[in-house]
Amino acid sequence: MNQLRIHRSVLPKALAMAALAAAAASWPVYAHHSFATYDRSQTLTLKGTVKSFQWTNPHCVVWIMVQPEGGGEQQEWSIETTSPGVLTRGGWTRNSIKPGDPVTVEYYPLRDGSHGGGLRSVTLTATGQKLSASFGDSEKPGLK
Amino acid sequence: MKTYPHRAILLFACLAFAGLAAAENDITNRPPTLADWQALAKLPDLSGVWTPVISDQIAQERTNPPPWTPTVAKQIQRMYDEEKAGRPFPIIDHCFPTGMPSYMLITHNAFELLATPGRMTLLGEGDGNRLRRIYTDGRSHPADPDPSFHGHSIGHWEGKTLVVDTIALLPQVFLAVNEAVGVPNNGDMHIVERIHLLNPDTLADDLEITANKLLSTTWKTTRKYYRQRARKYDIVEGVCAQGSFIEALDKDGNSTFKPIKFLNNVPVGSDSK
Structure with missing residues (x-):
């Protein structure tokens, strides 16, 4: 009976602590960062299917499912780009890329070879439309 | 009988300080009048959406670096080395506001300037809390302002130039030269800006940054912004x-x-x- 009472009092606390620890472990703190993380001396190409297009500040992300050449399970890739405001001014919308779209992506790779990169461009396979993530030529006043 | 003159002085100073703070809190912001709006219309129009000239930011970073003290210069070099190696120092990762003066120096996002009687307001894009209030109603800085990411800013016009004085920045706020290189100001940073139009749609912010914990002398630098009137350039919410x-x-x-x-x-x- 005593033992049962102990369990009743300790178990919820232990569960709460475990939940807190899990939340802390998964809490994302690195949303905004310098793009120096990506190796801009290289541009690589990736083909896959869009899983989702995350249209958020400070950075948007194209999540892509890629079938490895040697077979096996599809792999999730995250290709990161600039903010919705900058993309909007470059002619993008949040619907420019949709889940299920087959795409070819040009990207700056992560230096450790993991499945992520910084976006240079996306080409929609169905239409051939190429969306660029470089806006250096739009640096002037009174843009239309 | 023993006297304690220093205690009397301290007591007087405390009372005077409390009185000053109470006097500040007693002031009511008066409603703007037609004359206030008319006066505003005669000033240079700085309102609208401004996009930073990023290529110039990069050029300035290379050609006019801050006069770092020797100790801080070593930290800065280490950060440049880390950035080059693909391990950028996380200056902005926490999603706090970039803070002043980095707001004006390194941002890649637009800001919108609102001109209203007695005040200029800068609304930044990218982080919803990138917000500067510049009081132009003739007030002084508070006697004991709460430190904040953007500090306390007062402005006045000298001809066609808006002169802005900013103090009370949190010591943790970075003086940054890019998104991966910069150091906290560590307290006592003071910024004077001279904001003016170079031509109808190009804005210049001439900054003078004094940060005795980091810099061997006042750093003078300029940042430029282009005005965008097209509706697709309207600021979007950024959280x-x-x-x-x-x-x-x-x-x-x-x-x-x-x-x-x-x-x-x-x-x-x-x-x-």
Whole structure:
């Protein structure tokens, strides 16, 4: 009976602590960062299917499912780009890329070879439309 | 009888300080009049959406670096080395506001300037809390302002130039030269800006930054911005923390945000539990 009472009092606390620890472990703190993380001396190409297009500040992300050449399970890739405001001014919308779209992506790779990169461009396979993530030529006043 | 003159002085100083603070709090902001709006219309029009000239930011970083003290210069060099190696120092990762003066120096996002009687307001894009209030109603800095990310700013016009004085910045706020290189100001930073039009749609901000804990002398530098009138350049809402989540449905089918998995500062998985 005593033992049962102990369990009743300790178990919820232990569960709460475990939940807190899990939340802390998964809490994302690195949303905004310098793009120096990506190796801009290289541009690589990736083909896959869009899983989702995350249209958020400070950075948007194209999540892509890629079938490895040697077979096996599809792999999730995250290709990161600039903010919705900058993309909007470059002619993008949040619907420019949709889940299920087959795409070819040009990207700056992560230096450790993991499945992520910084976006240079996306080409929609169905239409051939190429969306660029470089806006250096739009640096002037009174843009239309 | 023993006297304590220093205690009397201290008591007087405390009372005077309390009186000053109380006097500040007793002031009422008067409603603007037609004359206030008319006076505003005669000043240079700085209102609208401004996009930073990023290529010039980069050029300035190379040609006019801050006069770092020798100790800080070593930290800065280490950060440049880390950036080159692909391990950028996380200056902005926490989603706090970039803060002043980095707001004007390194941002890649637009800001919108609102000109109203007695005040200029800068609304930044990218992080919803990038907000500067510059009081132009003739007030002084408070006697004991709360430190903040953007500090306390007062402005006045000298001809066609808006002169802005900013103090009371949190010591943790970075003086940054790019998104991966900079150091906290560590207190007592003072910024004077001279904001003026170079031509109808180009704005210059001439900054003079005094930060005795970091710099051997006052650093003078300029940043430029281009005005955009096209409606597609209107500022969009930006909530930095939102970028750490992806849209999802919870077990009851309600729309929710689910944390993204990050590794070494970059998003690596949208299915983190």
